[in-house]
Amino acid sequence: MEEAKGNRTKVVGADGVTRRELATLPLVIGAIASTSASAQGGVAIDNASLADVQQALAAGTITSSALTQAYLARIEAYDRAGPRLNSVREVNPDALPIAARLDGVKPSTKQPLAGVPILVKDNIATGDKQHTTAGSLALDGAGARNDSTVVKQLRAAGAVILGKANLTEFANILAIGMPSGYSSLGGQVKNPYAPSLMVDEIVPVVQPGGSSAGSAVAVAAGLCAAAIGTETSGSLLSPATQNGVVTVKPTVGLIGRSGIIPISHSQDTAGPMTRTVRDAAILLNVLAAPDPHDPVTQHQQRPQDYTTGLDKEGLKGARIGIPSDPDDPLNDPFYGPLPQRSKEVMAQAIKVLQDLGATVVHAAIPEIGWIGGPGTTMAVLNRNPLGVNKGTPGTASLVFLYELKHDLNLYLRDWATGTRIKTLADVIAFNKANADKALRKRPRAICPN
Numbered sequence: 290m291e292e293a294k295g296n297r298t299k300v301v302g303a304d305g306v307t308r309r310e311l312a313t314l315p316l317v318i319g320a321i322a323s324t325s326a327s328a329q330g331g332v333a334i335d336n337a338s339l340a341d342v343q344q345a346l347a348a349g350t351i352t353s354s355a356l357t358q359a360y361l362a363r364i365e366a367y368d369r370a371g372p373r374l375n376s377v378r379e380v381n382p383d384a385l386p387i388a389a390r391l392d393g394v395k396p397s398t399k400q401p402l403a404g405v406p407i408l409v410k411d412n413i414a415t416g417d418k419q420h421t422t423a424g425s426l427a428l429d430g431a432g433a434r435n436d437s438t439v440v441k442q443l444r445a446a447g448a449v450i451l452g453k454a455n456l457t458e459f460a461n462i463l464a465i466g467m468p469s470g471y472s473s474l475g476g477q478v479k480n481p482y483a484p485s486l487m488v489d490e491i492v493p494v495v496q497p498g499g500s501s502a503g504s505a506v507a508v509a510a511g512l513c514a515a516a517i518g519t520e521t522s523g524s525l526l527s528p529a530t531q532n533g534v535v536t537v538k539p540t541v542g543l544i545g546r547s548g549i550i551p552i553s554h555s556q557d558t559a560g561p562m563t564r565t566v567r568d569a570a571i572l573l574n575v576l577a578a579p580d581p582h583d584p585v586t587q588h589q590q591r592p593q594d595y596t597t598g599l600d601k602e603g604l605k606g607a608r609i610g611i612p613s614d615p616d617d618p619l620n621d622p623f624y625g626p627l628p629q630r631s632k633e634v635m636a637q638a639i640k641v642l643q644d645l646g647a648t649v650v651h652a653a654i655p656e657i658g659w660i661g662g663p664g665t666t667m668a669v670l671n672r673n674p675l676g677v678n679k680g681t682p683g684t685a686s687l688v689f690l691y692e693l694k695h696d697l698n699l700y701l702r703d704w705a706t707g708t709r710i711k712t713l714a715d716v717i718a719f720n721k722a723n724a725d726k727a728l729r730k731r732p733r734a735i736c737p738n
Contacts, residue, residue, distance in 0.1 A: 334359050335511035339405065339568035342514045343396045346404045353404030356514075357388035357449055360406050364452075364512050372484035376497075376506035378411045378475035380452040382418050388449045396447065402575060403447030408516040410504050411453035411475070412460055413437050413559065414548035414704055419450070421705070423550045424458040424472025426727045427719040431708035437548025438580040439517060439559050446575045451513050454503030460524055461500040462552045462693060463720070464728055465671040465683040468492065470502030470528075473727045478502040480531060481510040498528030504562045505532040515572055516562040521552045521689065525560045535563045537573060542589050545580020548704055551696035553689050554585075570595035605646030611639060614653040622659050674724045 332345040334356070345351045361380060368374045381387075384406065391404040409415070412423045414433035422428040440450060455475035458467060470478035470493070479486075483495035497506050501518025505528035508516050518525050520538055529536035537560050544559045551557050561572035573595045580586045592598065613624035624635065643649055656662060667690070668682035697713050710716055720727040 332356070334363065334514075336564070337511070337514070338564045339515045339571055340565065342405055343401070343571075347395045349395070353388040353391040353394075353406075353449060354385065356404065357384050357406045357451065360451060360513055361385070363510075367481075367510055368507075368512060372479060372481070374479045374481055374484060374506055374510055374512075375476045376455055376478050376481075376503040376510065377408065377512060378422070378424060378453045378455040378472070378503065379419055381415075381450050384449055384451050391447060391449065394447060400445075400447035401571065402443065404449065405447070405514045406449045406451040407443060408451050408454045408504060408507050408513040409440060409443070410456050410501055410516070410518050410559075411472075412456060412519060412550035413439055413453075413517060414550075415440050415450060415453075417450075419453055420707075421453070421550065422474055423460065424456050424475045425463070425716070426473040426723060427710050427716045428705070428708055429474055431710070432706040433548065433704050434706055435548065435704070438545035438582065439549065439576060442545075442575055442578060443517075448575075454501070454507055454516055454518070456503050456518075457500035457524075459550070459716075460519060460521060460552055462521075462689060464673045465669065465685075466673055466677060467729060469499035470497040470506075471729060473729065475503070478506055481506055482532070496531055498531035500524040500528075501562065502528045502531075505529055505534050505536075508532070508534045508562045508564060515564075515568055517559055517572075517576075518562050519549060519557065519559045521556045522686070525562070529562065535566055535569050536560055537569050539573070539577070542583075542585035543573075543591065544576045545578065545583045545586050547580050547582035550700055551693070553686075553692040554696055555688050555692060557696075567596060567599055570599060602646070604642060607647045609642055609647050609649055611649055611651050612654045614651045617653040620653040620656060622654070673728055 331351055332341055334342075342356065346353065346356070361384065364377050364380065368377045388404065388406070394400065394403040396403045396405070411421065414421045414435065414437040416433050416435040420431055421433045422431055436444065443450065455470070455472055455478050457470055458472035458474075461467065461469075468477065477491070477493065478497045479493050480495040480497045483493070485494050486492060487494060501520070501524050504516035504518035507513050509532040518528070518536070520526065525536045525538050539558050539560050541556065541558050546554075546557055546559065549557065549559060559576065561569045561576070563569045563572060577589065577591045578586075579589060613621050618625065624632065627635065639649055665687060666684045667687050669685045669690070671678050671681055671683050673679055694713050701711050710719065
């Protein structure tokens with residue numbers, strides 16, 4: 290992130306955090322001025338991996354309090370000020386006291402994340418002073434009766450829940466035509482590599498991806514050691530791609546979903562957002578566990594330690610399928626529509642896999658298996674009063690529509706506190722009554738200057 294790395298001058302150490310006046314210089318916390326400073330007194334949080342942070346905490350060269358304060362200062366400088374990335378919807382008011390209690394605890398086998406500040410997406414419940422809103426004005430001020438299973442596991446592993454990450458509102462199931470990375474409560478998340486907006490001052494030049502936009506941007510911008518996002522269909526993969534971070538789309542049933550504001554129990558899952566593959570494996574070790582309130586997790590199978598699979602020779606002998614067959618060009622829904630530049634990038638990626646020993650198998654997917662194919666979607670009238678295409682039909686997943694009503698109503702009944710919104714019908718009524726604030730159109734494409 291060019292704007293966030295232009296003045297790498299400060300050191301974060303066990304003795305605390307040094308700050309300059311924001312009015313004088315954009316604040317950069319975590320940069321190491323010299324090799325000796327890096328070895329003796331801190332960690333460069335602007336690009337530190339989760340493993341780097343673990344190592345510094347274990348070595349005692351930094352405390353959880355200093356680390357947490359550094360991330361909070363960086364959030365203030367780049368999320369609230371400067372480029373105003375809007376990736377953090379809310380900071381945990383208890384983050385520093387929690388970190389202080391962990392200052393004497395070093396990462397271990399029992400608590401591998403001891404003292405590590407982590408953000409969670411704002412559709413993941415926390416039963417503390419933080420709010421769980423899905424970024425929606427309808428749920429402004431809403432809390433949760435308890436920690437979600439994911440948050441319980443993070444806390445048990447010693448993590449400091451730093452705050453809630455912004456997102457595409459209700460994980461992009463709110464309305465047709467809502468912008469990627471936008472929530473009525475948190476505003477528009479910006480891509481840290483290109484935080485400027487189009488000439489209309491609304492649409493980002495480079496999209497942050499959705500719906501876990503805030504989680505991905507926060508990791509890319511060095512605002513946390515790692516973050517947790519969620520996915521129903523592309524909501525981890527899309528923002529990871531757009532922001533150059535690592536994610537894993539876990540198989541449904543690997544990570545417990547109790548206390549996560551849902552879309553579809555057939556597809557919803559939480560997942561890690563990290564800087565490296567090793568970091569993702571470290572988080573999977575913590576998150577992949579049976580959830581007594583999520584039946585699909587009861588028969589999960591997982592390795593004892595995901596990091597043991599980090600083998601440089603691991604692709605040798607692996608067979609990797611590519612859903613594109615040169616002999617069947619008319620049945621190529623994924624690779625066929627790609628522009629030439631994208632095709633070249635994919636060809637290079639496939640060659641890298643082959644050079645590392647993988648066997649690539651080209652096979653077209655039958656038409657009935659196309660994502661969004663026959664029988665998987667239905668037409669829905671666009672009633673968004675601010676929508677560009679109001680009054681015209683849009684497409685929506687049948688599974689999402691049917692399961693959303695059931696699943697969201699259960700969450701609002703069993704988990705949500707501090708809100709009058711008790712059903713999906715209440716959300717719809719609120720948005721209709723407050724359309725000018727609660728809804729937002731996706732403007733027509735506008736070219737930047």
